[in-house]
Amino acid sequence: MAKFERIYTAGExxxxxxxxxxxxxxxxxxxxxPPGATLAGKVHRFGTDRTCWYVxxxxxxxxxxxxCWRRQVDVAWRSEGGPVLSAAExxxxxxxxxxxxxxxxxxxxxxxxxxxxxxxxxxDSLPPAPSEHPYLKRxxxxxxxxRLTPDGRLxxxxxxxxxxxxxxxxxxxxxxxxxxxxxxTGGRLGxxxxxxxxxxxxAEGFATAATIHQVTSRPCIVAxxxxxxxxxxxxxxALYGPRVVVVADNDKGQVGQRAAEQxxxxxxxxxxxxxxxxxxxxxxxAGNDLAALLGDRAAQWLVHxxxxxxxxxxxxWLVRGWAQANALIMVHGPSGSGKTFVVLxxxxxxAGGVDVWQGCKVTPGPVVYLAGEGHHGLxxxxxxxxxxxxxxxxxxxxxxxxxxxxxxxxxRHAHDAIAALEKxxxxxxxxxxxxxLLGDENSAQDAKGMLDSCAKLSAAFGCAxxxxxxxxxxxxxxxxxxxxxxxxxxxxxxxSVTSKxxxxxxxxxxxxxxxxxxxxxxxxxxxTIPNWLDDLKQPVVSxxxxxxxxxxxxxxxxPGAKHRKAWENAWWASKAELLDGAPxxxxxxxxxxxxxxxxxxxxxxxxxxxxxxxxGRFLRDLLDCGYLAIAGAGWKVIDPAHASRLNLARTADxxxxxx
Numbered sequence: 001m002a003k004f005e006r007i008y009t010a011g012e013x014x015x016x017x018x019x020x021x022x023x024x025x026x027x028x029x030x031x032x033x034p035p036g037a038t039l040a041g042k043v044h045r046f047g048t049d050r051t052c053w054y055v056x057x058x059x060x061x062x063x064x065x066x067x068c069w070r071r072q073v074d075v076a077w078r079s080e081g082g083p084v085l086s087a088a089e090x091x092x093x094x095x096x097x098x099x100x101x102x103x104x105x106x107x108x109x110x111x112x113x114x115x116x117x118x119x120x121x122x123x124d125s126l127p128p129a130p131s132e133h134p135y136l137k138r139x140x141x142x143x144x145x146x147r148l149t150p151d152g153r154l155x156x157x158x159x160x161x162x163x164x165x166x167x168x169x170x171x172x173x174x175x176x177x178x179x180x181x182x183x184x185t186g187g188r189l190g191x192x193x194x195x196x197x198x199x200x201x202x203a204e205g206f207a208t209a210a211t212i213h214q215v216t217s218r219p220c221i222v223a224x225x226x227x228x229x230x231x232x233x234x235x236x237x238a239l240y241g242p243r244v245v246v247v248a249d250n251d252k253g254q255v256g257q258r259a260a261e262q263x264x265x266x267x268x269x270x271x272x273x274x275x276x277x278x279x280x281x282x283x284x285x286a287g288n289d290l291a292a293l294l295g296d297r298a299a300q301w302l303v304h305x306x307x308x309x310x311x312x313x314x315x316x317w318l319v320r321g322w323a324q325a326n327a328l329i330m331v332h333g334p335s336g337s338g339k340t341f342v343v344l345x346x347x348x349x350x351a352g353g354v355d356v357w358q359g360c361k362v363t364p365g366p367v368v369y370l371a372g373e374g375h376h377g378l379x380x381x382x383x384x385x386x387x388x389x390x391x392x393x394x395x396x397x398x399x400x401x402x403x404x405x406x407x408x409x410x411x412r413h414a415h416d417a418i419a420a421l422e423k424x425x426x427x428x429x430x431x432x433x434x435x436x437l438l439g440d441e442n443s444a445q446d447a448k449g450m451l452d453s454c455a456k457l458s459a460a461f462g463c464a465x466x467x468x469x470x471x472x473x474x475x476x477x478x479x480x481x482x483x484x485x486x487x488x489x490x491x492x493x494x495x496s497v498t499s500k501x502x503x504x505x506x507x508x509x510x511x512x513x514x515x516x517x518x519x520x521x522x523x524x525x526x527x528t529i530p531n532w533l534d535d536l537k538q539p540v541v542s543x544x545x546x547x548x549x550x551x552x553x554x555x556x557x558x559p560g561a562k563h564r565k566a567w568e569n570a571w572w573a574s575k576a577e578l579l580d581g582a583p584x585x586x587x588x589x590x591x592x593x594x595x596x597x598x599x600x601x602x603x604x605x606x607x608x609x610x611x612x613x614x615x616g617r618f619l620r621d622l623l624d625c626g627y628l629a630i631a632g633a634g635w636k637v638i639d640p641a642h643a644s645r646l647n648l649a650r651t652a653d654x655x656x657x658x659x
Contacts (some may be wrong), residue, residue, distance in 0.1 A: 002242075004035065004250045005628075011226055016368060016496070017041060017598075017645050018039060018586065019036070019037040020037075021079045021080060022038050022054065022056055022066070022079070022376075023036075023131070025066065025121065026054060027205060029041065029066075029073060031052050031066070031077055032046065032052060036076045036191070038056075039062050039151065040057070041055065041056070041478070042055060043055045043107050043108075043315070047068070048180070049178060049179065050181055052066075052069075053068070054066035055068065056077070057096060057415060061078065061079060061080040062078075063076075063077060063270065064076075065077065068182070071088055071227055076092075078523075084524045093124060094105040095642075097509060112182060114181060114215055115181065115182035115183040115184075115287075116165060116166050116180065116657045117511055118180070119165055119167050119183060120173075120182050122168065122180075122301060122631075123147065123155065123157060124148075126147035126148060127147060127148055128148070129148040132423065132518045133146075133148070133152075133173075134173040135171055136154075136206075136386040138175075139207040139210070139211070139234050139281055139285075140284070140419070140460060140461070140613065141207055142210065142212070144192045144193075145191070145192060146206070148452035149170065153170045153171060153172055154170065154171040154206075156170075156171065156190055156206055158179075158184075158185060158188035158223070159191070160226065161235055163242065166184045166188045167184060168180045168183070169206075169224055171206070185228065185237060185621075186228065186231060187224060188224070188228070189224070189228075189235070190209070190221065190222030190224065191221060192210055192221075193211045193217070193218065193219035193220060194219060195240070196304075197304050198243065198304075199218055200219050200243055200245075200613070201213075201216070201218060201245050201247055202220070202232060202233055202236060202245065202247065202269070203222060203249075204222075204223055204225060204229065204248075204279070205222065205249075205279065206224075206226070207280040207281045207654050208247065208280045208281050209221065211280050212280055212294070213265070214459075215291050215294075216283065216290075217598050220247075224257075226256045226260075227259060229259040229262075229263045230266060233246060233263035233267045233269050233449060234266065234267050234270075237267045244267075244268065244270070245270045245271075245294070246269050246271045246272070247269070247272050247273070247279075248266065248271055248272070249279040249292070250259035250273050250274045250275070250276065251277070251474025252277065257273060268323040272293060272294055272295070272323070275276075275289075275293075277505075278303075280293075284460070285419075286637050287411060287412055294540070298334075313461070315355045315513055315514060315538075316363075317363060318346070318365065318464055319357050319360055319362050319363075320349075320361040321360050321517045322346070322357075322360060322493070322495070323346055324464065324491070324492055324513065324605065325363070325464055326458060326462060326463065328454055328490060328491055328493075329464060329467065329492060329495075330433075330468075330487060331343050332468070332470060332480070332481045332494075332496055332497070333470070333497035333498055333499075334499075335470065335488050337497045337498050338497055338499050339497040339524075340381075340431060340468060341381070341430055341504070341524060341543070341544070342465055342495075342497055342504070342506055342522070343386070343468055344369075344378075344382070344385070345545040346362075346427075347358065347367040347369060347388075347396060347427065347489055348391075349389075350362055350363065350426060351367045351396035352386070352393075352394050354389055357420075358522070358536075358547055363439065364395075365425070366395045366396065366425045367395065367397075367425055367428075367429065368396075368397050368398075368418055368421070368425040368427070368428045369399070369429045369431065370398075370402070370414065370428065370430050370431065371428060371431055371434065372399075372401070372432060372435025372436055373402070373435055374400075380446060380506075380529060380540060381542050382394075384542035384543065384544050385531050385544045387527055387529065387530070388525070388527050389544075394474070395423070396583065397425075399414075399417075402435040402436050403436060404436065404438035405436040405437070405453045405454075406438055406449035406453050407428065407438055407449075410453075411456065412437070414457070414485050414573075415456075415460060418457075418461060419460075420462075424462060426464065427458055427463055427464045427465075427466055427467075428463055428464070428465050428466070429466045430465065430467050432469060433469040433470075434469070434470070434563045439578045440483075441482060441483030441484065441487075442483045442484050443484060444486045446484075447483065447484040447486040448486060467489070469481050469482065470482045470566060471484075479496045479498070480496070480517065481494070488510065491512070492510075492511075492513065493508070493511050493512070495507065495508055495637055496509050498605075502523055503550060504523060504545075505519055505520075505521055505550075506520045506521070507519040507520075508543075510516050519549035519550075521547075521548040521549065522546060522547060522548050523546055523548040524543040524544070525543060526545040527542055527543060528541050529542060530541070548624070560621045560627075563618045563621050566620060567585065568583075568646065569597075569620060570593035570597075571583055571585045571591060573593050573597065574589040575588075577645075578650075579632060579645075580631075581647075582631075582636040582637050582643050583636060583643060583647070583650075584605040584631060584632070584635070584636040585635060586633045586634035587609065587634050588633070589635065590606050590609070590635075590636075591609065611630065613624060619635075623635075626638065627639045627642060
């Protein structure tokens, strides 16, 4: 408790009544002036939130106390001038001050208890706050522990050291903050995240603490005010030891810095503060690396095996099994393979509320499509998709051009444009990668710069980033991304798209957190766009992705069928002789064909052309299945169906070679 002392100028005290002097003392401490002062020995509340108070008595030498429960101000006051008190009167004055303090403390305790009861009832009745709340969206944070009041404000809990709810803080859409009247705030705190072994962060405000938790995945305590940093830091150190880091606000008046330094001096905690004006949330919003500022020490970098082996949360999917939420995904393929059609179909289903893709569940959500090329064709593809699926509205935005996303200017350009949207995207598509990359895609350093930008976008908006990329030109490079191997190493999911004979094959090459899905096939379906005409006044036709059963599955050819085909090829090559009306081939003709055309060795021929050879050999298989029979110096076809087919083909004069 501080003591107020003020030296009035000569004669000034005599011109100011004790009541006026009390008001002078209150305003001198930076508190609002009460509407008046009464020295009647009772506690009086004042201020817009009624958290300021005073008590005074007027007999003898007027004196009393005043302060603010919210700001933790408590000041003893005594008037200037007036009669000089005797020793007995001083003792009586001290006794009365003690009685008044006890009465004030009792009333304050009752007030706080009543407020806590009301707050518990309110808190239990409130639903969780939605992530779309304007304040949360503007700050780029999740609701965490926040709840929503009926009038649309956020409600945040303040807990005491025993885990009991003391009061609530309310935050308006525009960021205005107020406490529930009468509740205790000193030494009270909020908690974001679960307290586990390792560093614990302490911040002033909710948005700052939420940002720190989202960047580090570590628990962050909310002090709710700079004046509360010191008592809360002491409480945390007493409970968890010297692993507390205070993240101070860099405000113009340096209030946050001074409070953090006091906490450090008194309790030995480490202090971190953004180098520029603002708090940690402002620092991240400006595109800075908060994790680097905080310092990834061992307590952050190392995780205990017991905590690491706990069951992780279920994977969140945008397209179940194919596109994971908050992940880095690459879809690559040769030019013209249909890779953009695949990604576009995902995005349009998300943005249009179509909840299934190829039998896989789709989670609706906003999409930002950064298109670096092909805007004319892309316009037609989106229109065709809307016609095909009967959708008029899409929750999707597209860029008008590309930018160098791996540069600071390019990243800021994309970040600021996305941040200005009403809703944060669930996915950001970069199509194609080389249109947004300054440098060489074969360079590991340039690739890292691009990957870092993608990671920053994902962290800033809590979204997946989908890269569309090309493959190399050689046959062996058709199933891997073109350029540096760093691309594949950083991906959560890698998908290749290839096309043959009009059938598109979509195949997972990497899935870090799940099993690989079997390939899916698709095709392009033509869609005529009504009222769209080209330069020749012909209807404009585009295409949309459609499901396909895939190419026909060819049965594996049996050894007997292979041997029969070889025998027939040799028969045609030897002028298609007949014996007793049946296709006939001599041993020498067959041996000549197999040796000169098929490349068989003499030793191989001897093994395969012995009637007594083991099963699986050429002649043994054809004899056993009833296709051939020994005749003269060779063999003739005795299977009626095959003999008739060959005779018909011979009669039609197909000519030499296989019909």
